[in-house]
Amino acid sequence: xxxxxxxxxxxxxxxxxxxxxxxxxxxxxxxxxxxxxxxxxxxxxxxxxxxxxxxxxxxxxxxxxxxxxxxxxxxxxxxxxxxxxxxxxxxxxxxxxxxxxxxxxxxxxxxxxxxxxxxxxxxxxxxxxxxxxxxxxxxxxxxxxxxxxxxxxxxxxxxxxxxxxxxxxxxxxxxxxxxxxxxxxxxxxxxxxxxxxxxxxxxxxxxxxxxxxxxxxxxx
Amino acid sequence: xxxxxxxxxxxxxxxxxxxxxxxxxxxxxxxxxxxxxxxxxxxxxxxxxxxxxxxxxxxxxxxxxxxxxxxxxxxxxxxxxxxxxxxxxxxxxxxxxxxxxxxxxxxxxxxxxxxxxxxxxxxxxxxxxxxxxxxxxxxxxxxxxxxxxxxxxxxxxxxxxxxxxxxxxxxxxxxxxxxxxxxxxxxxxxxxxxxxxxxxxxxxxxxxxxxxxxxxxxxxxxxxxxxxxxxxxxxx
Numbered sequence: 197x198x199x200x201x202x203x204x205x206x207x208x209x210x211x212x213x214x215x216x217x218x219x220x221x222x223x224x225x226x227x228x229x230x231x232x233x234x235x236x237x238x239x240x241x242x243x244x245x246x247x248x249x250x251x252x253x254x255x256x257x258x259x260x261x262x263x264x265x266x267x268x269x270x271x272x273x274x275x276x277x278x279x280x281x282x283x284x285x286x287x288x289x290x291x292x293x294x295x296x297x298x299x300x301x302x303x304x305x306x307x308x309x310x311x312x313x314x315x316x317x318x319x320x321x322x323x324x325x326x327x328x329x330x331x332x333x334x335x336x337x338x339x340x341x342x343x344x345x346x347x348x349x350x351x352x353x354x355x356x357x358x359x360x361x362x363x364x365x366x367x368x369x370x371x372x373x374x375x376x377x378x379x380x381x382x383x384x385x386x387x388x389x390x391x392x393x394x395x396x397x398x399x400x401x402x403x404x405x406x407x408x409x410x411x412x413x414x415x416x
Numbered sequence: 417x418x419x420x421x422x423x424x425x426x427x428x429x430x431x432x433x434x435x436x437x438x439x440x441x442x443x444x445x446x447x448x449x450x451x452x453x454x455x456x457x458x459x460x461x462x463x464x465x466x467x468x469x470x471x472x473x474x475x476x477x478x479x480x481x482x483x484x485x486x487x488x489x490x491x492x493x494x495x496x497x498x499x500x501x502x503x504x505x506x507x508x509x510x511x512x513x514x515x516x517x518x519x520x521x522x523x524x525x526x527x528x529x530x531x532x533x534x535x536x537x538x539x540x541x542x543x544x545x546x547x548x549x550x551x552x553x554x555x556x557x558x559x560x561x562x563x564x565x566x567x568x569x570x571x572x573x574x575x576x577x578x579x580x581x582x583x584x585x586x587x588x589x590x591x592x593x594x595x596x597x598x599x600x601x602x603x604x605x606x607x608x609x610x611x612x613x614x615x616x617x618x619x620x621x622x623x624x625x626x627x628x629x630x631x632x633x634x635x636x637x638x639x640x641x642x643x644x645x646x647x648x649x650x651x652x
Contacts, residue, residue, distance in 0.1 A: 317470055318470055327628075327630060328630065329480055329627065329628050329629075329630045329631075330606075330626075330627065330628045331480070331481065331482075331625075331626075331627045331628075332625065332626040332627070333483070333624065333625050334613075334622075334623050334624055334625065334626070334641075336648070351428060351434040351435075351436070351479065
């Protein structure tokens with residue numbers, strides 16, 4: 197029996213099916229375990245709503261609740277003083293964690309950029325975008341001139357469809373990573389800023405981080 | 417399906433997409449993660465390695481249709497600017513066990529990779545020296561049939577000429593890959609190639625052929641020529 201198990205170690209690991217490229221707009225392909233999570237979550241919410249509805253129905257309007265005393269009205273909103281969860285990390289620890297995340301993103305971005313550069317080298321550009329190949333043969337006398345160049349064996353070369361597809365995906369990923377890196381950078385600077393002398397120029401959006409303008413300050 | 421190319425020692429693998437290949441001198445071993453193609457022939461297996469024209473100027477020249485590379489099984493080749501030994505490994509495949517490749521590289525970093533390649537391929541002799549000083553490795557190198565140079569230095573022709581005077585036999589051939597921007601980045605590539613060809617003629621090196629490497633490389637040319645050509649017969 198153990199021999200069969202040993203053989204199993206050598207076989208190719210089974211990989212799950214990915215979302216086909218033509219259905220990419222629908223996001224990642226949902227697997228059974230994902231569906232399970234979604235379904236359990238959905239039913240939990242249903243149960244909670246049901247319980248709340250029941251509670252509301254059976255409420256006794258004459259009954260006294262302590263929240264009637266603790267609750268405050270603030271700008272038309274009901275507030276109860278809830279105890280905040282205890283902070284388990286110092287500011288320095290948080291900052292360190294943030295830089296680690298940023299380093300990881302930048303590292304991945306660098307790798308991706310290098311891969312893009314490598315792929316771009318492999319793509320044969322359009323023939324008209326490139327100067328034509330020039331082949332010169334030097335001869336002493338006019339009569340030594342070859343009548344025609346040797347017939348070259350024709351090669352059917354890679355049309356680099358797959359390379360182009362991979363390049364497109366990787367450039368898209370580079371853009372995403374760049375946006376994340378930029379957002380993290382701006383957020384970190386803002387969180388460390390103690391002067392608060394900044395004005396927002398542009399809000400953070402899908403493709404780039406927020407842009408702030410600081411008051412010019414003289415450095416000593 | 418593998419069929420021989422016009423240049424002996426080089427083969428073409430036919431398939432969904434064709435590829436330039438060389439017969440692997442050390443079956444089972446790859447040098448830089450290139451593809452291997454195995455062909456069964458009357459019970460014996462022959463292994464070929466794919467040659468990427470985007471990584472090798474020699475492969476780009478062959479695919480471009482250069483008339484001759486002057487490297488054939490049994491030839492002795494002096495390879496200047498061997499780098500990590502990727503193209504050198506294919507040249508060693510071409511010349512085979514009877515041939516020799518003297519691979520000169522100045523940089524220690526890529527020289528390390530070159531030495532690792534040479535450990536497995538016994539027909540490569542790695543030399544970590546400056547190609548400007550051929551006297552430093554004169555005791556290692558014998559007379560050679562062909563010099564290949566890809567050194568990307570402004571005085572490339574002088575370097576090749578120095579080595580040719582020392583090691584290249586009469587009527588031996590040289591194959592030089594020229595990167596225009598390395599020689600003069602302000603002049604036009606055609607002008608750079610022409611001036612390099614002119615320089616060769618002053619060194620008893622007679623160019624026979626010049627070809628640019630589009631679409632694999634931009635502003636690169638390969639010049640093939642003969643060293644100390646035989647005198648012309650005037651009676652003819």
